[in-house]
Amino acid sequence: MAKTPLQFRHNGRDVALFVDGGTNLLVVLRELLGDVTPKFGCGQGGCGACTVLIDGEAHLSCLTLADTVEGRAVETLDGIKTGPSLHPLQRAFAEGFAAQCGYCTPGMLMAAKALLDRNPQPSREQVVEAISGNICRCTGYEPIINAVLAAAGSPRASA
Amino acid sequence: MPVTVKTFQALSEAASALSSDRTARYLGGGTLVMRDLNEGDVSIATVVRATDRALNSIDAAGARVRIGAGVTFARVLAERDLAFLHPAARSIGGPAVRNMGTVGGNLFAPAPFGDFTVALLALDGMVSLQGGFGLRDLPLEEFLQSRDRQAGALVVAVSCARPASADAFRYRKIARIKPKGGSVITLAAHLPQSGGRVTGARIALGSMAPTAIRAKAAERALEGRPLDASAISAAAAAAGEGTAPADNSLASAWYRREVAGVHLRRLLSGQES
Numbered sequence: 001m002a003k004t005p006l007q008f009r010h011n012g013r014d015v016a017l018f019v020d021g022g023t024n025l026l027v028v029l030r031e032l033l034g035d036v037t038p039k040f041g042c043g044q045g046g047c048g049a050c051t052v053l054i055d056g057e058a059h060l061s062c063l064t065l066a067d068t069v070e071g072r073a074v075e076t077l078d079g080i081k082t083g084p085s086l087h088p089l090q091r092a093f094a095e096g097f098a099a100q101c102g103y104c105t106p107g108m109l110m111a112a113k114a115l116l117d118r119n120p121q122p123s124r125e126q127v128v129e130a131i132s133g134n135i136c137r138c139t140g141y142e143p144i145i146n147a148v149l150a151a152a153g154s155p156r157a158s159a
Numbered sequence: 160m161p162v163t164v165k166t167f168q169a170l171s172e173a174a175s176a177l178s179s180d181r182t183a184r185y186l187g188g189g190t191l192v193m194r195d196l197n198e199g200d201v202s203i204a205t206v207v208r209a210t211d212r213a214l215n216s217i218d219a220a221g222a223r224v225r226i227g228a229g230v231t232f233a234r235v236l237a238e239r240d241l242a243f244l245h246p247a248a249r250s251i252g253g254p255a256v257r258n259m260g261t262v263g264g265n266l267f268a269p270a271p272f273g274d275f276t277v278a279l280l281a282l283d284g285m286v287s288l289q290g291g292f293g294l295r296d297l298p299l300e301e302f303l304q305s306r307d308r309q310a311g312a313l314v315v316a317v318s319c320a321r322p323a324s325a326d327a328f329r330y331r332k333i334a335r336i337k338p339k340g341g342s343v344i345t346l347a348a349h350l351p352q353s354g355g356r357v358t359g360a361r362i363a364l365g366s367m368a369p370t371a372i373r374a375k376a377a378e379r380a381l382e383g384r385p386l387d388a389s390a391i392s393a394a395a396a397a398a399g400e401g402t403a404p405a406d407n408s409l410a411s412a413w414y415r416r417e418v419a420g421v422h423l424r425r426l427l428s429g430q431e432s
Contacts, residue, residue, distance in 0.1 A: 004164065022162035022196050022206060043197035045190050051255050057233070058255040063193040065186060065206065067164050114254065132339040133253015 008069045010035070011079025025064040026050045029076060037077035037106045041135075048134030051107035052076045058114040058133075077106040080113060089113060089151040098147035100139040107134045112148045121152055162196065166208040170315055173209035174289040178311035183207050185313060187229060187264035190256060214263075214315065217241070225287075225318040228263025232275065235262065243322050247278035247347070250332040253339055263314040266299075267306065271341045271366040271409055276303070278330050280363035280371045281347035282319035288312040303370040323351050331426050332365075333418070335409060342366045343410040344419055346426050350386060357381045357390070362423070367402040367415060376400035377423060386427065395424035 003018035010033060017032050029035045029052070041049030043062050050062040053075040061074075080087040089109050092098070099105045108131055115122055115130035122130070127148045128141075136144060165183075167173040177183050182204035186192045196203060214229030219240035226235070232248040235241050236257065241248075251257060251265075251274055265275040266286065276284075276299070284299030290312050299317070302309060322328035330347045334340035345365030350357050360381045362374040376397035384390040397420075404415035425432055 020161040021164045022203075024193055024197065044194050045252070045256055048253060048255060057258045058253075059258055060190075060255045062197060063189045063259060065164065065189055065193060065208075067166065067208070068189070111254065128338060130254055133255050 004067065006066055006070060008071060009073040011075055012073075019066045023066045024062050025052070025059075025066050025069055025074070026061040028066045029061060029074070035076050035078045038110075039103055039106055041103070041107075046135070047104070048107040048111060048131075049104055051110040051134065053110055053114055056114070056117060058111050060133075075110075077109055080109070087113070089116070089148065092147040092151035093144070096143050096147035096150055098139060098143040101137075104134055104136045104139075108136065108144055112151070115148070116152055122149075124149065127152075162204055162206050164206045164208065166210060168210050170209055170211045170213065170289045170313060171293075173207050173211075174313040175291055176205070176207050177313055178291055180205050185209075187261040188231060188259040190252075190260045191264055191267060209313070216316075219321075222321055223318050224321055225316055226262050227316050228261060228287075228314045230262050232257035232260055232262070243325065243328050244275075244278060244319075246330045247275050247332075250274050250330075250334075250345075262317055266302065266314060266317070270369055270405060271343075271407060273371055274332050274342055274345045274365055277345045277363045277365035277371045278347045279317055279319045280373060281330075281349045281361045282322065282328065283349070283361060284317055284319045286314055287316040287318070289315045300373060303372075306370055320349070322349055327351055329426050329429075331422065331432055333422055333432060341407075341409050344404075344415055344422055345371075346422055348423075348426060350381070350427075352386070355385050356383055357386055358383065362394070364398075364402065364419065366410075367404045367419060369403070369405070372402065374398055374400070374402075374419075374423070381427075388428070391424055391427045394427060395420040398423040 006019050007016045038061050039049040041047035045060050045063050052061045055072050111131050111134050127145050165176050184192050184203050186206045186208050214227045216227045218225040232251050235248040280299050286297050286302040328349050332345045333343045347363045349361045351359050360378045362377050364374050365371045377394040380393035380397050381390050399416045399419050404412040406412050
């Protein structure tokens with residue numbers, strides 16, 4: 001089966017590669033580009049561990065046909081820190097014990113970033129809604145919700 | 160297994176590619192087809208896409224609203240003129256699923272999914288299909304009954320009635336997991352009233368059969384009567400008639416049958432779930 005060319009913007013950098021037909025974006029990111037920050041959880045859209053931003057909106061990369069991101073901007077957790085400085089959301093998660101095993105964390109952070117980019121001062125209900133597609137099986141949701149709210153209070157949360 | 164991805168601009172070409180190949184599946188938002196591919200569904204050898212902008216159009220000006228099949232739930236939620244459909248759109252997935260999942264794709268979602276379709280069915284939904292011979296419109300109810308045989312047809316748009324008043328349309332999805340979970344039962348009711356009596360009631364149920372279905376016995380129980388306690392009791396008693404729910408991890412078929420009337424009573428009388 002012929003491979004097809006694909007070009008898109010990955011964390012601010014233009015990338016061009018060849019993909020097999022039917023490949024999902026998560027495989028492209030992890031196996032072809034070596035960006036292992038989005039995780040494979042369920043492959044069904046039930047867990048949110050693979051959440052990335054496409055043109056600024058949260059999408060599930062495991063359910064995104066790679067061809068559909070042609071010419072678009074894909075942002076993963078790997079791209080949200082600035083140099084050695086963590087993103088305020090990352091810092092808030094670390095300080096608020098919002099990550100335990102860490103598997104859901106990249107998806108949680110990207111879902112939270114999608115919220116804060118549009119709504120820098122969300123209510124608690126809006127945070128709950130924003131991460132409602134992301135499953136956590138060990139930390140518990142309270143510290144995660146509190147961390148997102150804490151990050152929202154910090155000046156760079158919407159950067 | 161790699162598949163062949165075919166992308167067309169024209170809907171007619173996409174429809175031809177779909178109808179001429181039994182192994183072809185149309186990819187809308189990806190939440191159904193990519194899931195099947197991820198699970199290794201070898202019956203899919205070709206994925207067909209269409210980029211025609213008509214798929215993303217919304218015409219909400221008239222008494223009937225028309226929504227392109229490629230419109231996502233996030234876009235429905237951003238459209239003020241579609242406010243009556245917001246509860247149904249909001250009840251689906253988390254934000255990422257709503258950014259991806261489409262109105263057209265929802266017609267194909269197997270139980271316990273397909274909640275938006277339940278709302279459309281109660282609102283006299285119609286489906287616009289692009290086949291080899293052009294466009295044709297089909298009542299949603301008829302489309303759902305033959306859904307398994309519609310694989311070769313391309314859904315271009317759906318349309319539905321705009322409720323006469325905000326109170327005339329009610330929607331509720333019963334889920335165990337808060338705030339978001341799969342449906343135990345999904346209910347939608349359109350209850351136009353004339354002279355204090357219900358005329359042309361349409362009640363639709365989700366997760367009570369392989370596809371969304373109408374609760375016709377319950378509709379008949381309300382017809383021509385004021386929406387009072389006795390009419391609501393009669394409708395609730397008839398809610399389970401004609402249903403064929405399945406057992407799954409969210410609820411057993413027995414449980415769904417038992418609670419269908421309870422939730423219909425609460426919906427019709429405006430009580431909290």
